[in-house]
Structures are given as C-alpha cells and as structure tokens.
Amino acid sequence: MHIDAIRRWARAAFASALLAASAAACSPPITVTRPAPRRLAVRFEGARASLDLGPPLDPSEADCGACHEAAQRQWERSLHARAATDGVFAAAFRHEPRPSCLRCHAPRGDVARGVDCETCHVREGWVIGARRREGSPHRGPVDPSMATVDACAGCHQFDFPDEVDLGLEPSNAAMQITLTEWVASPAGAEGRACQSCHMAADDRGSGGASDHGFAVMGRPDMIRGAVAFDVEARAEDGATVVEVTLRAHDVGHAVPTGDLFRQLRLRAEASDGARVERTYARRFAPEPIRGHALFAALRRDAEDERLFVDEPRRERLRFAPGVEVEVTLAHLRMPAAVARAIGVAAAVNETPLYARRVRAPDP
C-alpha cells in the first residue's frame, strides 16, 4: 500500500476526530489567560481510546518549532516524527492495516507528523511540561507525570489488536511489554524513568534541554553499549568449543525491547563451513479463545528468551578441531524471513553489533 493509501486509512480512522476539531476551530479563540484545570485527564491510553487534546491552543502558542528550535530539529529526525511514514512501519501496515495501529503511530490523525509535540505536550487545550521553565509564556498547569514513565507508558505497553478491536479480555501476553520489563529492572527499582536514558541532554549545543531525538535504530553504539559480548575458544575432547557470554547492562528493560518481532541474532561460522545460529526473542503460541471460533489465533506469551539486565547468557558451541570460528551478534527489527516477506531490506532490518574471530589455542 502506498503512503497515500495510509493517509486514506488515517482519514477514515480519524474522520470523526477531524470533524470535532474543525467544529471546535469555528468557536471563538481561547486565550491562555483562562483558568487552568486543577487536574489533567489521563495522559494517553494507547490504542484503546482516541487522543483528545481539548480546545485549540492559543494561536500564539501553536507553532512550537518557531521557539523550540533544538527540540524541533531533533524530533524531525526521530522515529516518533516518522512513526506512520517510515518504510518499516509502512511495510508492516500494508500487511496488517488496522485503524488501531494509527492510534499510536499517528495519534492526531496526521500521518505526516506521527507522534508530534502536541501528542505529548498538549492536554485540555494547554501546553504542559513537567515543570515551569524560566521565561515560559505557557500558562497551563504543570504536570509532574511528564517526567515519569507515565509519559511513555500508554504507547510502549499494550495488548494485541484483536483484544483491542474485538473488546476481548486481555490475554496474559501483551504486544509490547517495555513497562513490565522496566518495573522488573534495576532502573525500575531505582525509579529511573525512560527519559533519563532516552532524553538525556546531549552535548550538541542543546544547552541542557532534553534530547527529543529518542534515537535507538541507526545507533549501533547505543545498542552495543547495552550488551557485553565475550567469546572464548578452547580445544576440548577433540573439538573446538566456543563459549559466548552475553550480558545486558545499563539498560532499563530487556534487550531487545519494544516491537514484538525484535531479536538479537548470534551466529557462529567455522572455517569448514559449519554454522550455528541462536536468536533471543519473545516467542508466541496461538491459543483458542472460547466463544470466538473465528479468532482462534490470539497469541499468548510462550517463551521469552531475550536478555535481562545482569542475567548473563552462556552458549557453548561445538565445532571440529582446528577450525577458526567467526562469531557475530546483530540486532534485527524482525526475523529475516518476515522482513523478506513484507519487503524490508536486510540492510535496514539488521544492525551489526559485534564480530569476533577465534581459534582454540593448541592444547
């Protein structure tokens, strides 16, 4: 499906929201001097509800980028900005085009803007932040939860679309479980929010402001920094034994986290052509739903073989004696076969992380 088709989907899904918005646009402009509500509505409910930003912003506040240049520039390059236009999403959406996808990938119904400033920062007609900054023209309430995982939770943990679209009871598995992983991680125990790693002020002249690039894909250094990789070879019982140790550290969730298809792929190839492969991913098993004969494919968490912080994973791989073995580790957005099937190029899908050559020392 071409991007225009995605736009048509978006228009269909959000026709009612757009109607509501245009009706509101006809009412007299609201000035930022009106009294702010004491409490704001729930931040974001992922796919389960449409996003309602309330009355239109004061026109003087509407062009965020005019005053927040750095945030604007960083956001423009982010996957949040391209959440509904990036090729990988577009390929998957073509395969499974559900309106509920766009509730998160373009919550305001504007495919070209994806997850934009307003999605995160505007509620009930007010610009909101975790605290009031010096010189701020904004007059709405502050919302301390912007500095917590609540700002991310509704989109980064959610149930399978069947459950959302059919109103079924949530299963014991969710499509993404980054929040659950965070709660169980040392970062969760210390209350270190997602922002502390994903929005840490960069040193590219941002003047200490939060980084709005949220970048992980296209940053092998960041993924590499979260996985220690150790490879040793030795001669044992007339074979070459390669021992690989993987350990997740300095990360606030499993590695990989996020999209259900993400995986780490370990590959060992010996000079005689022998090859071993392991993947670390979530694996799902279909389970029938009572009373829903048509929808028997609801997925349940069968196994979770990803890396968890400070729980090292050891693999012992056996090869012929005397061979040299090349061991590589890569991050995959989705299994190679799925990428091929939906037309995502291997170079886009795979981020190489490590490559080591080892040979057992002579005994």
Ligand code: HEC
């Ligand atoms: C006319 C200039 C201007 C416009 C337009 C503007 N801002 Fe601001 N904003 C500021 C200034 C100045 C501050 C305080 C200093 C800073 O943080 O940059 C601020 C502060 C903020 C803060 C921190 C909380 C606070 O109130 O101090 C947030 C969040 C924010 N702006 C978001 C936005 C968003 C989102 C938009 C667009 C919907 C926007 N701003 C439009 C000038 C503007």
Ligand code: HEC
């Ligand atoms: C995915 C959610 C998200 C998006 C999209 C987003 N922001 Fe933010 N923004 C945050 C969070 C979280 C903070 C940190 C908490 C705080 O200080 O309010 C923040 C902080 C800010 C601040 C306060 C100053 C600072 O840097 O800490 C400004 C100003 C701001 N954002 C402007 C923008 C603008 C302009 C856009 C669009 C170009 C934008 N934001 C898009 C989540 C978002």
Ligand code: HEC
């Ligand atoms: C409105 C929904 C929404 C909210 C709120 C949201 N995100 Fe996202 N986020 C997304 C979507 C959708 C993507 C995937 C975009 C894609 O890859 O097409 C994403 C991607 C990401 C990525 C991966 C980017 C990359 O380069 O791989 C990170 C990291 C991230 N978000 C962090 C956060 C954090 C931290 C917060 C809270 C401050 C947050 N998000 C709030 C929807 C959201």
Ligand code: HEC
């Ligand atoms: C202690 C630092 C830290 C904290 C806290 C943290 N992250 Fe991450 N995150 C990372 C690192 C490092 C990576 C790259 C390794 C990886 O992909 O797991 C990452 C990757 C990601 C990705 C991309 C995963 C992929 O493979 O597509 C998403 C999405 C994400 N984080 C969301 C979140 C959310 C949401 C939270 C809060 C609930 C959070 N992170 C908390 C460090 C952190």
Ligand code: HEC
């Ligand atoms: C509740 C919010 C939500 C819903 C609903 C949702 N997604 Fe996502 N999606 C996300 C977030 C958050 C990420 C980022 C996770 C990461 O980076 O690993 C993401 C990532 C993805 C990715 C990976 C993109 C990349 O850059 O590699 C694809 C593909 C995707 N979603 C497709 C879909 C499709 C198709 C649907 C509908 C069937 C859908 N999503 C529904 C929140 C959502």
